[in-house]
Amino acid sequence: MAKKRLVFVYVLNVLAAFAVVMLHVSLDVFSPRAGGDPKWFASFFLQAAFIFAVPVFFAVSGMNLLDYRSKYDTRTFFVKRVRRVGVALLFGSAVCYLAYGLFPGDFWGAEGATLSVKGFVKGVLSNTVNDTYWFLYTIIYLYILTPLLSLAAGRKRLLEYLLACCAVSAVLLPLAAALGFDRSYLDPLFGWGAFANVALLYYVGGFYLARYVNRPEGFPVPWQASAAVYAVSTAAMALVSAASNGFVGFNAVPGAYDPYWISIASPLCMVQAASVFMGAMALEPRFSRLKGRGLSVLVALSGASLGVYLIQMPVINWIGHRLFWPGYGWLQDTVVRGLVVFAVAMALSVVWCTAWGTLKGGLRRLAAAGRR
Known part of the structure; x- marks a missing residue:
C-alpha cells in the first residue's frame, strides 16, 4: 500500500522558500542607519x-x-541526495558565477567579477560564489551524518538524548555567552564539536516532532496554539533584540547590530520554528482536503522551492540596480520587493522544473523505444 502524501510538507516547503526571500530582501538590517530610518x-x-x-x-x-532505511538502502539514499542537492549546488553556483561574471554591471556586488575555471572551483569550495548557499553545505553535512542518525529513528529515548546534547552545545552555550557568562568556563566540558551545529538540532527535531509529539498517541497541539506561540516568540525576539542592541524607540538606532537574538541559534527562534512546523502539522486534515488542480499547483510550487533558494539572490541583486529607475519606485518598499522577488524566482523555477521534467520524460521514452 502506498504511503499517504502529507500535504503540510508541501505547504512548509513553499512557506520556507518565501521566508528565505523575505530574509534576504531585508539584509540592510545589518547596516543600521542613525536617525530612525523606517526602512531599516x-x-x-x-x-x-x-x-x-x-x-x-x-x-x-x-x-x-531520518528513517530512510524503511524505504531504501544507504547507497540509494546518497545517490538521491547527490542528484538533488549536489547537482543543485553546482548548478546554482554555475548560474550565479556566469551571471555575475558575464554581466557584472547588472547585479549588485558583482562589479569587477571575472570568469575562470579555477575561480569557479575555488568559489564553490569556499562558498564565495553565493554565500547564501551556506545552508546547502550544512544539509550535505547532515546527509553525511544521516546513516548514523537513522539508527536512532525508532528509539525515542536515544533521539531525546541527541536533542538534549544539541540543545546544550548549540543553543544553551551561546545563550549563556549572550547573557554575559564567560564561555571559557563552559567550553571545556560542554563545547562538544559533534553537537555544536544547531542545524543538527532542527534536523533531528523535525523527525522527533512528527513521529512522537504532534500525533493522537502523543500530545496533539491545535494550530491556534501554535499560531499564538509563533506570535509571542516573534514579538519576544524583536523586543529582546531591540533592548540588547540598545535601541528602544524609532529614534534610537545603534551604530552596529548584533543579530544573536534573531538568529537560528536563538532559543526564541527554536520556539518559533517549532510553532510553524507543528502548526502546519496540525492543519494537515484541512490541507489534505485539497484535491485536483489545487493540489497539483501546490506540489509544483513545492518542487520548485529549491530553485527559489538557488536563484533568489541573483534576482534580488538584479532588481537592486533598478530600484531607483522612474516607475520602479514602488519596489523600494521591502515587503513589496520581497513579494516581487519571490514571484519572479518561483516562476523561473517552475518553468525550469517543468522543462527539465519534460526533457527527462522524453529521454526515458526514447530509451524505452530503443530497447524494444
Missing part, C-alpha cells in the same frame, strides 16, 4: 518574522529522511 525598522521586523525559514527547511528534511 521594516527590515528588522521582517527578520524576526521569518527567521524560521532555514530551521523549517532542516526540520522537513529530517522528518523525511
Whole structure:
C-alpha cells in the first residue's frame, strides 16, 4: 500500500522558500542607519518574522529522511541526495558565477567579477560564489551524518538524548555567552564539536516532532496554539533584540547590530520554528482536503522551492540596480520587493522544473523505444 502524501510538507516547503526571500530582501538590517530610518525598522521586523525559514527547511528534511532505511538502502539514499542537492549546488553556483561574471554591471556586488575555471572551483569550495548557499553545505553535512542518525529513528529515548546534547552545545552555550557568562568556563566540558551545529538540532527535531509529539498517541497541539506561540516568540525576539542592541524607540538606532537574538541559534527562534512546523502539522486534515488542480499547483510550487533558494539572490541583486529607475519606485518598499522577488524566482523555477521534467520524460521514452 502506498504511503499517504502529507500535504503540510508541501505547504512548509513553499512557506520556507518565501521566508528565505523575505530574509534576504531585508539584509540592510545589518547596516543600521542613525536617525530612525523606517526602512531599516521594516527590515528588522521582517527578520524576526521569518527567521524560521532555514530551521523549517532542516526540520522537513529530517522528518523525511531520518528513517530512510524503511524505504531504501544507504547507497540509494546518497545517490538521491547527490542528484538533488549536489547537482543543485553546482548548478546554482554555475548560474550565479556566469551571471555575475558575464554581466557584472547588472547585479549588485558583482562589479569587477571575472570568469575562470579555477575561480569557479575555488568559489564553490569556499562558498564565495553565493554565500547564501551556506545552508546547502550544512544539509550535505547532515546527509553525511544521516546513516548514523537513522539508527536512532525508532528509539525515542536515544533521539531525546541527541536533542538534549544539541540543545546544550548549540543553543544553551551561546545563550549563556549572550547573557554575559564567560564561555571559557563552559567550553571545556560542554563545547562538544559533534553537537555544536544547531542545524543538527532542527534536523533531528523535525523527525522527533512528527513521529512522537504532534500525533493522537502523543500530545496533539491545535494550530491556534501554535499560531499564538509563533506570535509571542516573534514579538519576544524583536523586543529582546531591540533592548540588547540598545535601541528602544524609532529614534534610537545603534551604530552596529548584533543579530544573536534573531538568529537560528536563538532559543526564541527554536520556539518559533517549532510553532510553524507543528502548526502546519496540525492543519494537515484541512490541507489534505485539497484535491485536483489545487493540489497539483501546490506540489509544483513545492518542487520548485529549491530553485527559489538557488536563484533568489541573483534576482534580488538584479532588481537592486533598478530600484531607483522612474516607475520602479514602488519596489523600494521591502515587503513589496520581497513579494516581487519571490514571484519572479518561483516562476523561473517552475518553468525550469517543468522543462527539465519534460526533457527527462522524453529521454526515458526514447530509451524505452530503443530497447524494444
